[in-house]
Amino acid sequence: MAFFPKWWLKKGGWVVLQPDSTLSTVGKSTARFAVGDLHPLDPGLGAARQAVGGAPAPLGTIAKFVAKKKIAEAALAAVASADVGARRFMRQSVARDLVPDERVAICLRRPIPGAPGVELWRDPKHAAAHYKQLQVCGSVWMCAVCGARISEVRRVELSAAIKAWPGQVVFITLTLQHDALDPVSEVLGGLQEAARKMRQARKWRDLERCYGAEFEVRGKVRRRIGTIRALENTCGDNGHHPHQHILGFLRGGVDVEAFTKELTELWLHAVAQVGRFASPKWGIRVEHTDAKIADYVAKWGKEPRWTAAHEMTKASSKAARGAGWSMSGLLELYLMTGDAEAGRRWREFAQAFKGHNQLRWSPGLRAVLLPDEQEKTDQEIVNSSEEDAVFLALLDMAAWRVVLGTDARYELLRAASSGDAGEIQRFLLSLGIIEGVNYGDA
């Protein structure tokens, strides 16, 4: 079966949004966008899609499709223009629909056991409010809110590491071939296994002797190629496309071209060893310019600037064939259009990537580059709190349930970002909350 965007553009994509719809809440999400009466949670969706996609459409319907296409574009553009923070809460909410048994489903919703209620705090440095006494999931792949926090910490470290390295840094991308029918867990497993085989090969040791720099690991000094490996995924016509980016820390003044040639041979061999195939032309890419590396780090872990609307444009252009959707784009596509295939693909990704590290340093490298920074786990990052934060208010459980029930978690944070108790009070009042809130002195 062909996979969207082609499939989606032809069949399902335009059906969901109704031209005359009013603003309504999308499922359980915090977003309020112009969407019609069809949604992933709407049992009518399958039947409706079959009706329009299953048989040749009568002439009149085609004209309607064209009109609806424009509306879908407008709706996706609406998400794109929404506040970055609002979009994260939106994606977290829609992930809850797709993986209800995962911790992301209770993240920033359920108070920690024994908490008297939910606290609102404000960090004056960033002029932003946040919650305390709520459980946070720390799932870097599934939760857009936790994911953003974790990635930002990792990105800052990545940037510092590169600055601290006196030698040559190379940026390596490893991929292998797959098709739309390959389960993502298998492609990911193959990729990880091949990458492991590559680093364990005797030939890798030779590369280290030739291009590496001398540093100590567990009391042993020798030439090594320190690496920071990052796992990523996109999804396109050929299905899921897990790939690995590696920052390689080489000695200064080495012949990068010769290194690339040797590494390419090593990678192709390792992929063959695990019974898969990587194209000699596309299977590995090594870049070494400062600009390219700086660009990678600047964007690392951030939502791609090309938003759902852009992705859709990309998807319909020939140039973008196979380039694929980012995982946040896929989730927004599902949210905005109810495309069941997008939802299924995202769930498949989330389940396969669960438990894998987003970023991994090779042994000893961190001690060389960031000797004063202890590495934190994902959970430690999301549990850490701002030191100078100021307490704003405590909501009792009844008040909090109203915030949850009205999908207003993000809006409440926004109202509280100024730190003005009057503004918080007005906002809560607009939700119908008149009691159950204790305000701080600030």
Ligand SMILES: [Zn+2]
């Ligand atoms: Zn979370």
